[in-house]
Amino acid sequence: MRNDKINNIEADLLVSGDFVLTFNEDKEIVENGAVAVAGDGIVAVGNSSDLVKEIEAKEELDASGCLIMPGLINLHTHAAMTCFRGLADDLPYQEWLHEYIFPTEEHHVSEETVYWGTMLAVVEMIKSGTTTFCDGYFYEDGAARAVTASGIRAVLGQGVIDFPAPGVPDPRINLKAAEAFVFRWQGKSPRLVPSIFCHSPYTCSPETLIGAKDICRQHGIYFQIHLAETMNEVEEVQKRYGRRSVDHLRILGLLDEETLCHHAVWVTGEEVEVLEKNGVGVSHNPESNMKLASGVAPLPKMLAAGVKVGLGTDGCASNNNLDMFQEMDTAAKLHKVHWGDTTLCSAVQVAEMATNGGAAALGLSQVLGSLEPGKKADLIVIDLNQPHLTPMYEPCSHLVYAARGADVRDVVIDGSIVMRERQLLEIDEQEVMVKVREIAAAIRQAHSAERRASKNPKYDKIR
Amino acid sequence: MRNDKINNIEADLLVSGDFVLTFNEDKEIVENGAVAVAGDGIVAVGNSSDLVKEIEAKEELDASGCLIMPGLINLHTHAAMTCFRGLADDLPYQEWLHEYIFPTEEHHVSEETVYWGTMLAVVEMIKSGTTTFCDGYFYEDGAARAVTASGIRAVLGQGVIDFPAPGVPDPRINLKAAEAFVFRWQGKSPRLVPSIFCHSPYTCSPETLIGAKDICRQHGIYFQIHLAETMNEVEEVQKRYGRRSVDHLRILGLLDEETLCHHAVWVTGEEVEVLEKNGVGVSHNPESNMKLASGVAPLPKMLAAGVKVGLGTDGCASNNNLDMFQEMDTAAKLHKVHWGDTTLCSAVQVAEMATNGGAAALGLSQVLGSLEPGKKADLIVIDLNQPHLTPMYEPCSHLVYAARGADVRDVVIDGSIVMRERQLLEIDEQEVMVKVREIAAAIRQAHSAERRASKNPKYDKIR
Numbered sequence: 001m002r003n004d005k006i007n008n009i010e011a012d013l014l015v016s017g018d019f020v021l022t023f024n025e026d027k028e029i030v031e032n033g034a035v036a037v038a039g040d041g042i043v044a045v046g047n048s049s050d051l052v053k054e055i056e057a058k059e060e061l062d063a064s065g066c067l068i069m070p071g072l073i074n075l076h077t078h079a080a081m082t083c084f085r086g087l088a089d090d091l092p093y094q095e096w097l098h099e100y101i102f103p104t105e106e107h108h109v110s111e112e113t114v115y116w117g118t119m120l121a122v123v124e125m126i127k128s129g130t131t132t133f134c135d136g137y138f139y140e141d142g143a144a145r146a147v148t149a150s151g152i153r154a155v156l157g158q159g160v161i162d163f164p165a166p167g168v169p170d171p172r173i174n175l176k177a178a179e180a181f182v183f184r185w186q187g188k189s190p191r192l193v194p195s196i197f198c199h200s201p202y203t204c205s206p207e208t209l210i211g212a213k214d215i216c217r218q219h220g221i222y223f224q225i226h227l228a229e230t231m232n233e234v235e236e237v238q239k240r241y242g243r244r245s246v247d248h249l250r251i252l253g254l255l256d257e258e259t260l261c262h263h264a265v266w267v268t269g270e271e272v273e274v275l276e277k278n279g280v281g282v283s284h285n286p287e288s289n290m291k292l293a294s295g296v297a298p299l300p301k302m303l304a305a306g307v308k309v310g311l312g313t314d315g316c317a318s319n320n321n322l323d324m325f326q327e328m329d330t331a332a333k334l335h336k337v338h339w340g341d342t343t344l345c346s347a348v349q350v351a352e353m354a355t356n357g358g359a360a361a362l363g364l365s366q367v368l369g370s371l372e373p374g375k376k377a378d379l380i381v382i383d384l385n386q387p388h389l390t391p392m393y394e395p396c397s398h399l400v401y402a403a404r405g406a407d408v409r410d411v412v413i414d415g416s417i418v419m420r421e422r423q424l425l426e427i428d429e430q431e432v433m434v435k436v437r438e439i440a441a442a443i444r445q446a447h448s449a450e451r452r453a454s455k456n457p458k459y460d461k462i463r
Numbered sequence: 464m465r466n467d468k469i470n471n472i473e474a475d476l477l478v479s480g481d482f483v484l485t486f487n488e489d490k491e492i493v494e495n496g497a498v499a500v501a502g503d504g505i506v507a508v509g510n511s512s513d514l515v516k517e518i519e520a521k522e523e524l525d526a527s528g529c530l531i532m533p534g535l536i537n538l539h540t541h542a543a544m545t546c547f548r549g550l551a552d553d554l555p556y557q558e559w560l561h562e563y564i565f566p567t568e569e570h571h572v573s574e575e576t577v578y579w580g581t582m583l584a585v586v587e588m589i590k591s592g593t594t595t596f597c598d599g600y601f602y603e604d605g606a607a608r609a610v611t612a613s614g615i616r617a618v619l620g621q622g623v624i625d626f627p628a629p630g631v632p633d634p635r636i637n638l639k640a641a642e643a644f645v646f647r648w649q650g651k652s653p654r655l656v657p658s659i660f661c662h663s664p665y666t667c668s669p670e671t672l673i674g675a676k677d678i679c680r681q682h683g684i685y686f687q688i689h690l691a692e693t694m695n696e697v698e699e700v701q702k703r704y705g706r707r708s709v710d711h712l713r714i715l716g717l718l719d720e721e722t723l724c725h726h727a728v729w730v731t732g733e734e735v736e737v738l739e740k741n742g743v744g745v746s747h748n749p750e751s752n753m754k755l756a757s758g759v760a761p762l763p764k765m766l767a768a769g770v771k772v773g774l775g776t777d778g779c780a781s782n783n784n785l786d787m788f789q790e791m792d793t794a795a796k797l798h799k800v801h802w803g804d805t806t807l808c809s810a811v812q813v814a815e816m817a818t819n820g821g822a823a824a825l826g827l828s829q830v831l832g833s834l835e836p837g838k839k840a841d842l843i844v845i846d847l848n849q850p851h852l853t854p855m856y857e858p859c860s861h862l863v864y865a866a867r868g869a870d871v872r873d874v875v876i877d878g879s880i881v882m883r884e885r886q887l888l889e890i891d892e893q894e895v896m897v898k899v900r901e902i903a904a905a906i907r908q909a910h911s912a913e914r915r916a917s918k919n920p921k922y923d924k925i926r
């Protein structure tokens with residue numbers, strides 16, 4: 001463990017517990033370890049008794065009986081869609097999207113709903129150990145306000161689609177709206193990085209995609225897109241442009257180190273090589289892909305090829321929670337059974353994806369993903385004194401196969417304690433839930449009205 | 464809702480909350496509902512304000528902001544294997560079983576470890592909403608002692624295998640040992656039903672299988688067996704007996720309404736019909752099947768054919784937790800992606816499997832699986848006032864796709880409150896964890912010694 005100039009460091013916070021899982025290059029695990037934080041960064045990681053001697057800390061967080069690890073990075077979500085949690089399950093994909101999700105978005109999404117929906121997502125994510133999330137949605141200013149108010153870290157992508165969309169009724173100005181979002185938020189908070197999120201290669205024209213990527217390049221920000229999520233998408237792109245989705249983006253010049261593709265389910269071995277060669281980041285979202293029957297992404301191939309892959313939950317309309325521990329468990333198990341090999345996607349590999357993998361895919365490896373001096377102080381404390389985490393032979397096994405979001409006791413983001421003993425310090429959790437219940441009541445009421453008015457109700461499954 | 468003779472009932476306990484999910488035949492959901500309990504049974508279910516008027520209850524459990532539902536039934540586990548939680552992950556199946564699990568069982572399993580391992584499982588299960596579990600292991604007296612001491616309900620199968628086994632070093636007496644177990648425990652506790660668990664058609668001879676089923680018939684108890692869990696098993700049975708696993712059991716006369724088969728992964732459409740026609744119960748254990756890459760069971764076919772299918776977690780060596788909420792989520796999602804149909808295994812179907820389905824597979828439909836007058840009072844209270852359960856459009860969707868074990872607030876089994884506000888009332892949870900940590904320390908030490916002594920260490924992955 002390198003801790004430069006460890007002697008007589010002044011620190012703001014010292015967190016010490018039974019194990020520190022550093023997720024550094026050597027995957028070091030420090031028993032009876034501690035992490036020292038000054039300002040927003042980590043200044044030392046090491047043995048507790050050593051650090052206590054050498055470091056003067058203003059505040060101590062006693063994590064006895066606990067494990068300390070980097071905060072999780074949720075690489076793909078649409079946070080505000082917590083408002084639609086459980087609104088429409090077990091339906092055919094096209095019906096789910098076009099008869100439930102899109103119409104509900106059309107009538108019920110405003111900057112205000114995005115603010116409260118994102119706040120609810122942030123509450124849920126912090127309470128289940130996520131310290132950074134990568135988002136894409138409309139009215140993304142609402143999400144940005146929620147991020148700045150809440151203490152979480154995020155990459156936020158304003159949505160771009162060639163149809164009338166919430167907040168952007170005229171698609172001809174969708175790129176202008178996205179660029180205005182970037183102007184408004186770039187550099188405004190150390191925890192917020194703006195981005196542009198093009199919906200997909202079949203809902204955005206080549207001109208829109210190229211225009212969006214140009215704006216991203218001008219501002220030095222990330223371009224996000226849903227890529228090869230469903231077989232239908234790939235077939236549609238093939239029909240329209242005479243090439244598959246990955247090739248389409250490659251030929252348009254969109255694949256580079258500042259592009260993040262979500263899903264990448266229907267990609268061939270050759271396409272995996274293309275993604276790797278171009279340094280593209282990929283989010284793997286197994287629970288959403290399962291629930292929507294989209295398919296199983298070639299994750300083992302992507303990992304073997306060295307693609308920068310992280311893990312995501314996707315939005316609450318297709319999961320229906322944002323628990324990255326459950327997502328890790330599913331990722332590790334799904335590929336074993338799908339490819340018929342128990343050794344694939346080991347606990348260590350999957351935990352890497354949820355930390356360093358996400359950081360790399362976002363180009364943030366220098367500051368996030370592991371507990372090392374010089375990185376941002378984003379860490380979580382997991383309470384090991386619980387029946388389902390007893391006994392413990394291997395910490396990483398427990399993170400992936402046994403733990404769940406509710407085991408996270410404390411959360412530090414950007415050097416600040418944002419949750420202590422499962423109590424959020426920056427957010428009024430009850431107020432957030434009340435506000436989202438009001439939004440849901442309006443959605444429910446509108447659906448009831450539609451059901452009464454229409455002979456062909458779209459929402460007859462909703463109570 | 465039929466509540467015979469509802470007027471002026473005396474009850475021991477009245478549980479009232481925002482929703483009662485009855486899981487009765489009409490799948491009734493009572494808003495602002497209550498369940499009245501007298502002794503070990505349910506005497507009324509209905510609207511809270513009605514029941515409060517008509518029922519004099521000695522004790523009230525206020526579940527405002529909560530959902531009340533039947534306790535979950537974990538149809539397949541090896542409870543004591545909590546001791547091996549995370550001992551050996553991500554290994555080839557044969558190596559996992561023959562180089563890690565079997566040798567560890569040989570050296571470390573005693574009645575005492577089974578007692579404490581089962582106690583830990585019981586703690587974990589109650590804390591995640593399971594009120595009945597169906598078990599199979601060796602030294603099953605240890606499990607029976609844990610069940611009687613803890614307040615949970617269980618069907619416990621003494622393990623039978625044609626090899627030297629923990630507690631039964633001479634396989635020639637394995638049936639005698641099993642029958643003695645049945646004698647010792649039948650009728651001893653209203654919450655405990657003994658059973659015999661033959662390991663599998665490839666580790667038990669036809670004579671052993673027939674002998675075990677005969678004992679079961681004599682005592683009116685259930686015969687359990689792992690069936691068609693892996694392709695290897697089916698091939699091995701085919702090689703040895705010239706027929707596939709299901710046909711092998713059918714021809715031996717083992718398939719009837721008091722036989723419970725675990726896994727049933729490698730069964731054909733015709734074999735599904737055979738299971739249904741013979742009234743055999745089946746446990747579906749998706750997370751274990753995924754982690755061990757055993758395969759994907761034809762659950763949609765089994766449900767369509769009307770097979771009595773319930774849900775199980777399997778043991779902690781292959782899952783690695785006993786959380787039935789997570790298992791429901793996985794079951795609902797796995798089949799959608801595997802069979803390419805988002806409408807398969809709906810939330811309602813899967814929640815049915817975890818309640819009524821398990822009861823039917825165990826022949827206990829008359830007393831378990833739903834909240835109805837005349838049934839046993841086994842119920843759980845789920846705290847809805849949580850970010851990941853907000854908002855709520857459909858309760859069943861939340862149970863399967865959003866909730867997790869930690870959301871269970873209170874548990875009633877056999878009419879007694881065994882957990883209140885997440886505090887166990889009958890068990891010293893800390894003591895149980897301390898004891899299992901001691902067992903794990905011995906296992907870890909033995910593995911270290913073996914690693915030092917052997918040039919070909921079996922346990923070199925264990926710290």
